Amino acid sequence: MKKSLAVLVIIVAMSVYSIAFAYDGKGRGDRPQRQKLLNQLPADKEMLFHQTMRGVREKAANILEQIKTLKAEINDILTAAEFNEALFLEKTKRVQELHTMIRAAKDEAIVKLAKQFTQEERKILVKLIHQKHRHHGRQPAH
Secondary structure, eight states, X not given: XXXXXXXXXXXXXXXXXXXXXXXXXXXTTHHHHHHHHHHTSOHHHHHHHHHHHHXXXXXXXXXXXXXXXXXXXXXXXXXXXXXXXXXXXXXXXXHHHHHHHHHHHHHHHHHHHHHHSOHHHHHHHHHHHHHHTTOTTOOOOO
16 A cells, blocks of 8 residues: 555656656756747748758658668677777767758758848748757757
């Protein structure tokens, strides 16, 4: 009985913590803020934003898969009986090139959107972009 009560208390505490975390600006609680920004755009521009970013994600998916494969290969190189410096540097350089490709695709998408947005809509775009890059526990630069 005491064990069941203890488990129940832990589950309730975790649930309350999860809800609080989601809405303190660190977890998925940012989604309502993002939607609030998107709602400020005209419907056609919001759709354009979604379509453009979906295209970037589709391009990036293949690249991210390549990065994942390369990182596994890098781990194998690092943990091999003999370390192959040249191969390690080749693989890490390729990972950097792939990351650059992803950034370039994002930049192209932003340019495409900025060309079609008014100044006020670009102000919203800036907020959307900055909000998107606040993940991974990093705080924005002050």
